[in-house]
Amino acid sequence: MKVHDFHDGNRQLQDKFGTRKLADNLAKRATETLGDDERKFIEGANMFFLATCDDRGLPTCSYKGGEPGFVRVVDEGSIAFPNYDGNGKYQSMGNLLQNPNVGLLFIDFEGQLRLRLQGEASIDENDPLLAEYHEAQFIVRVKVTEAYKNCPRYIHMYKLIKKSEYVPHLGHDTPQPEWKKSAELYE
Numbered sequence: 001m002k003v004h005d006f007h008d009g010n011r012q013l014q015d016k017f018g019t020r021k022l023a024d025n026l027a028k029r030a031t032e033t034l035g036d037d038e039r040k041f042i043e044g045a046n047m048f049f050l051a052t053c054d055d056r057g058l059p060t061c062s063y064k065g066g067e068p069g070f071v072r073v074v075d076e077g078s079i080a081f082p083n084y085d086g087n088g089k090y091q092s093m094g095n096l097l098q099n100p101n102v103g104l105l106f107i108d109f110e111g112q113l114r115l116r117l118q119g120e121a122s123i124d125e126n127d128p129l130l131a132e133y134h135e136a137q138f139i140v141r142v143k144v145t146e147a148y149k150n151c152p153r154y155i156h157m158y159k160l161i162k163k164s165e166y167v168p169h170l171g172h173d174t175p176q177p178e179w180k181k182s183a184e185l186y187e
Helices: 008-016 020-027 036-043 091-098 128-132
Strands: 047-053 059-065 072-075 078-083 101-108 113-124 138-149
Touching: 008 020, 036 072, 036 101, 036 113, 047 091, 059 091, 078 113, 078 128, 091 113, 091 138, 128 138
Parallel strands: none
Antiparallel strands: 047 059, 047 101, 072 078, 078 138, 101 113, 113 138
16 A cells, blocks of 8 residues: 555545645656666655654654765665654664664755655664664664655745754764763653
């Protein structure tokens, strides 16, 4: 099942607002493969949003950040990215163990562009790419089921002011955030 296999709810609203033909034509632009433009966009990104659901259908959405290139296009049908130390709840990553379906949203706020990916994810603590990511806990691989550029109309233009000091990179020990130093969190 793909996002563009529209269900009754999609069709109900498309018909109500007169967008069924538009939706059908846009659906034809979705692909299962990543070309050179998508590769460049994804591998140039320093962040993306990851949507997951648990086995009960309860969703969560996470911001994933890193240095440009931290998400790698492995081949035309898959991507990989590291999981770094976070808040310790493993909501998104734990969801992948129950339900592999994911949605990823890549946004270039300076260029006002966005790309959506849908896919099936897996986690591997022994992935060969793991050695290439400083301080990564494991690698997430996503088999792309749909990729499509998305309307940039409502993207606000932002400029990067400062990179996060907490993004892991080689030759630098990542500092622990102050909130994680609280002893009461570990009692």
